[in-house]
Amino acid sequence: MQQRLDYELGVITSTGYAGYFLIVADFIQAARDRGIPVGPGRGSAAGSLVAYALRITDVCPLRFDLLFERFLNPERVSMPDIDIDFCYERRGEVIEYVREKYGRDSVGQIITFGTLKSRAAVKDVGRTLGFTPAETDALAKLIPNAPNFSLTVREAIDKVPEVKKLYRDDERYRELLDFAIKLEGLSRHAGVHAAGVVIAPGPLDDYVPICTQGSRGTSAGSDESIVVTQYGMNSLEHAGMLKMDFLGLSTLTVIDDAVASIRSRTGEAPDLATLPLEDEKTYRMLRAGKTAGVFQFESPLATDILKSMRADRFDDLVASTALMRPGPLDAGMHKVYCKRKRGEEVVTYALPELEEILDTTYGVITYQEQLMRIAQKLAGISLGEADVLRKAVGKKDAALTRGEVGKFAGKAVALGHDPKIIEDIAGQIETFGRYGFNKSHAVAY
Template identity: 50%
Template sequence: MQDFVNWAKTNQIVVGPGRGSAAGSIVAYLSGITNIDPLRYELLFERFLNPERVSMPDIDLDFADTRRDEVIRYVESKYGKEHVAQIITFGTMAARAAIRDVGRALGLAYGFCDMVAKLIPLFSSLEEALAAVPELKQLYSSDADATRLLDGARKLEGVVRHTSTHACAVVITKEPLQYYTPIQYSSSSDTDIVTQYSQEPIERLGLLKMDFLGLKNLTIIEQTLELIQKTTDQTITIDQLPLDDKKTYRLLQAGQTTGIFQLESSGMKRYLRELKPTEFDDIIAMVALYRPGPMERIPDYIAGKHKQRQVTYLLPQLQPILEKTYGILVYQEQVMALVRDVAGFTAGEGYLLIKAVAKKVKHLLDKQKEKFIDGCMANHVSTQIAEKLWEFIEPFARYGFNKSHSTGYALIAYQTAYLKAHYPAQFMASLLTSDRDDSDRIAIEVQEASSLGIAVLPPDVNESYSTFTVVRESLPNQPRIRFGLAAIKNVGQNLVTAIITERKAHGPFRDNEDFLRRIHHHDLNKKSLESLIMSGACHRLGDPATLLANLEVLLQFNRQAQQDRSSGQTSLFMTATMTAPKLHLLA
């Protein structure tokens, strides 16, 4: 694992700082797999691995989502393609899908099948729907077609309908894959290999499964770093950012977190403005608290930070466990520490308690409660206080969050906030690129850029690149971002590449005539040229209305320029005594 993480970093692929309980491992930290010091943040190794844990621990890794496949290809080349595969998943037929598929097979009218399917509540089985929906029950008993349809669908409900590839799971084997599992090509590719066993059988076989996750926010970080280097000649090492940067915390305190990982919802913005975070631990806590259940404790956390309420502890042993979170339980690791220090549990037994509470199985809960009360009494804690502590623990453990995971995601949140605070134009350009196919998000982000004093302008053949980019000459006083040329409808990537390559080689285009002489590409046709003009990309080359009125003239001139260039006449035209033909447009 250290090998392919280091390979990714060496190849400028941004790797997440740590995900899940693996961040509690100091070996993972020292070997560079994670980037979080578990001692500094009081993360428990036993949350990752302990003697009571029966399942294999795993280390989940986040990579920039546009380059995740590169890491998988490297692993294949390192260990052999016959030893590495992604894992299959099976999609089963839900109630509504079963109705539509059976109806199609029976030749029933689409409208009828659709009507029946919509009577079934989402996430309900056919049996549940027939019992709960009177209209469906009546239809089933009175309509022969409905009876046939529903009877057929009941037989197929839950049957495997299709296969796909697990979003992140990869298996690596010592012997060739066929020694352990049948394999096949994935449903979406004739080159990618997947196992024919799904994840659970693979784990029961004891095979090494790793999760290679693609995270969009890491791609945003990667692209921001590239833009910073291109526009300022600065090289930023994302893993070495100071975690006490005042400008970053001012941005968080103002709630200017559009585009910031985990922190951009309206509710989170409101709480950040109230909290006014001043240290990294505040971000860790907010990532853990802002979710159903613990969210109700956010006002207590904020009041504790600002000394607006008195923090008290039922027992002195609880102060070192809870003082950083102002007397409230925020993390699963705090529960594990509490039952260890108060009731004498081992860290592994604390992990089992969390799992038992999360499962909500009564006999398991009763067993854990009895063990906890007995442990408290053995440590001279009264039954009354032990009962109060259990009332404190039980509801929390159902929704409590893993601090190791929260710390990893808080670090990504901080990194994105740092980049936005110090390099807002580059960050916003990368954010816009990541959401280029979502017009609603683009509108929000253009407004956010404007609030930061950054102009987001239409594409321009002299300033735009393929995606959103920062115009270097506009920095630092009047930063502007240009829409990418690839965002223009009917303008393909090949033509975009030709325009950018020519501009880089011979400088900006002086006017429309210069542009048409220099761009020789078969994709420059009526549709693409019209789209370039209408998007505003040629606004500095000539009046758009005039250019649109002379499309055929422009295209003829471009074709003639290509012919002249091919026949070698361009050099003749450029002699001292002759000039190239001029472009004459109708007004």
């Protein structure tokens, strides 16, 4: 533990982010002092032992084998990202505390820019060119716009026969679609990020352009005007600004109300921080499908997965959180996990070295941290280098992915591993990029 703590502190101080940790720890403690419910952690920050020691998170990364490098990679330093869940009803109080402590002119919320998507571009252009609403609606509906499958206007012309025919045969529609192609992706309107807050060392307008707007609808905690940056999230990061997300989670509000109700009726209430994770009655209830009102698990899909895998341990809940995503579902990984959990399919490992990494998920690569461990173990690289591979695969850039996966394969073969097996594992790593999930977030949630 001391070695891990010293390592993390060394990285944090050398990268200049010590102040960031202390500021986050300060306003989280202020929230707790005011009785405002705070979540146990969110995202990759749960992989930091320093964050756990400061009570930024309530998840011990050593207990669950969570990786600091997934949060702050010394091999490729980027801004750390600590997102915090607060009680939905009282989030504004925490933001107000930050304004009071660090200066109202030094704290601002973050602008967002809504961009023209394919359907909106078609409708806006069509309205301008004199098309009837019925005509533009009919055309827009021909362009796929689902979360798991959407096309740009240009792609729709190539891949949707009806759109291709209109573009080829009708000059009016060709003009509309040509204009829509040029406008798609441009910023259409501005708003305020629902959770993003930026803190500057001095007046915010000394560092970035700002504007002010009324606080209605921003959870700012007061009725006065608030400062809003005119740089978006990514531009603020490039400018080196300290940003974080103050998220309002209604589940924390519900739990707090439930605990208060128990206390008012019985005179005492359970300490949520000390509840055991191995309570058999709880798992029996979840296996039976009694998940109504249970955070993350009350949807029909989540309930079916818990019943199918016969969840009886905390690792099953963590895996369920990671497997209930479009990628793993499309790949059928949840079915493989459930079959192996029930003993209906043999658990196999391509190499003996993988057993200690994949045993908790029955040989199924489920988390990004497992990919990093596999790369470290087989290729003899650092976890920082393994995180570079993880990011490359996650970006779905074919050339970048091939380059990083190729480096991994070359180093693994050089260490004496069977080239055919490594080639197969490399293919799994490439596929994994479509569905890998952050274990730190899964454990915390």
